[in-house]
Amino acid sequence: MTAKNGSKHIGVANGGVSRRQFMGTAAGAVAAGSVAGFPNIVQAADPIRTIGLGVSIINEIQGRASKDLGFPVRGQALGYGAMFGKMLNQNDQYEIAEGYYNDMDVFIPSKVWQPIDTKRIKEWDKVTNLSKTGRLTPDSSQGQGDAPFRQLWLDEDGNRVKGPSRYISMLPGWHNADSLGYNPKDTGRKIESWGELFSPDFKGKVALLNVPQIGVMDASLAIEALGLFKFKDKGNMTKPEIDFLIDFLIKKKQEGHFRAFWETFGQSVNLMVSGEVVLESMWSPAVTAIKAEGVPCVYAYLKEGMRGWHGGCAISAKVTGKKLDQCYEYINWWLSGWPGAFVARQGYYMSVPENVKKHLEPEEWDFWYEGKPAAKELPDPFGTIIVEKGEVRDGGSYWNRFANIAVWNSLMDENDYLVKRWTEFLSA
Numbered sequence: 001m002t003a004k005n006g007s008k009h010i011g012v013a014n015g016g017v018s019r020r021q022f023m024g025t026a027a028g029a030v031a032a033g034s035v036a037g038f039p040n041i042v043q044a045a046d047p048i049r050t051i052g053l054g055v056s057i058i059n060e061i062q063g064r065a066s067k068d069l070g071f072p073v074r075g076q077a078l079g080y081g082a083m084f085g086k087m088l089n090q091n092d093q094y095e096i097a098e099g100y101y102n103d104m105d106v107f108i109p110s111k112v113w114q115p116i117d118t119k120r121i122k123e124w125d126k127v128t129n130l131s132k133t134g135r136l137t138p139d140s141s142q143g144q145g146d147a148p149f150r151q152l153w154l155d156e157d158g159n160r161v162k163g164p165s166r167y168i169s170m171l172p173g174w175h176n177a178d179s180l181g182y183n184p185k186d187t188g189r190k191i192e193s194w195g196e197l198f199s200p201d202f203k204g205k206v207a208l209l210n211v212p213q214i215g216v217m218d219a220s221l222a223i224e225a226l227g228l229f230k231f232k233d234k235g236n237m238t239k240p241e242i243d244f245l246i247d248f249l250i251k252k253k254q255e256g257h258f259r260a261f262w263e264t265f266g267q268s269v270n271l272m273v274s275g276e277v278v279l280e281s282m283w284s285p286a287v288t289a290i291k292a293e294g295v296p297c298v299y300a301y302l303k304e305g306m307r308g309w310h311g312g313c314a315i316s317a318k319v320t321g322k323k324l325d326q327c328y329e330y331i332n333w334w335l336s337g338w339p340g341a342f343v344a345r346q347g348y349y350m351s352v353p354e355n356v357k358k359h360l361e362p363e364e365w366d367f368w369y370e371g372k373p374a375a376k377e378l379p380d381p382f383g384t385i386i387v388e389k390g391e392v393r394d395g396g397s398y399w400n401r402f403a404n405i406a407v408w409n410s411l412m413d414e415n416d417y418l419v420k421r422w423t424e425f426l427s428a
Contacts, residue, residue: 049095050097052098056173064342071326101152102213105151121331130351132164140402142405144407144410145235146235149163171335174311174349175349177402179306180196182300191300205259207261216237219248236413260277285347313331315331344369345380362375364378373390
């Protein structure tokens with residue numbers, strides 16, 4: 001991959017991503033400025049403020065952190081664009097940024113976050129090699145794009161170094177291998193290739209994620225699967241490659257292939273629950289939510305490989321003193337096991353699996369991490385049964401799923417051009 005710089009801006013739709021929208025429960029993402037519930041805790045006037053997406057900023061998570069740590073943690077869930085902008089431009093308005101490695105080409109050179117000292121991370125030695133080397137197992141594919149190990153290592157001043165090193169950009173946390181979601185009753189067959197995204201069999205009933213940096217990756221994987229074009233690096237496309245892809249998408253859009261372009265979990269859930277789409281780009285919690293509504297949904301394991309993403313916790317450069325100590329307590333808490341078990345029940349993994357195992361029932365661990373058939377019915381994080389006895393998670397075990405990552409979510413050198421052409425696609 002060519003060298004990148006920090007001058008790029010991100011262009012994404014500024015849609016909300018509340019848990020309330022996509023789970024359909026009262027356990028919604030924390031609204032802007034709201035405070036998570038703190039059982040048995042006297043709310044302090046000056047809590048730790050953390051911001052991120054609705055996949056990690058959830059009342060139950062920050063509330064449990066507050067209870068366990070003994071000081072209040074206030075969460076603010078934002079849409080991707082709003083999150084990115086606040087993290088970059090208002091680092092005095094939060095202490096913790098629950099961000100994503102695919103944005104590090106902007107955040108590392110901006111110096112809005114401080115290097116994290118791994119000597120202060122209690123479980124650092126237990127963090128998997130997926131984050132540190134890109135290979136969960138020795139024979140795993142590292143994948144193209146912004147894999148965490150390419151965005152992790154810093155020196156004490158926050159400058160990039162070739163790792164491993166003592167300092168890191170962000171503490172590795174929740175992650176997943178994303179794919180296509182589909183209703184097997186409506187497709188009439190098992191979906192095993194990204195190429196199905198453009199199958200004429202599903203014309204008018206396909207939805208694509210309206211985040212240009214991710215939507216184009218799903219499309220590029222499908223185009224390659226069909227043998228129509230070979231991208232040199234799907235994580236860092238050239239202008240001619242972007243042109244080919246967008247021109248292809250425009251043609252498909254004009255043919256009426258797409259039903260919708262979703263921006264929030266809620267939209268992706270509603271599209272499939274209503275029957276408007278039968279196949280779409282999807283994130284794991286949305287699959288969970290659809291099944292909770294009683295609608296069949298499968299998260300496909302695709303032969304060309306999955307699209308990986310990885311989130312984690314960063315600390316604002318503005319934080320010092322006692323507040324900094326509390327920030328380290330909070331990010332260490334994320335690796336303690338309970339939060340990893342919570343997100344496991346919505347299909348996510350955590351960077352210290354052995355701690356997660358301690359907080360899952362054996363049947364849950366076997367299903368979510370080991371890829372074994374469910375020995376009994378299993379719930380989502382809020383108690384709704386979403387896994388039937390005997391069901392097997394597509395793609396098998398954690399180690400098997402991450403052995404075949406085709407590309408990681410990325411911010412490309414030509415991001416501005418990509419956003420411009422994506423806007424043309426949406427307007428076509």
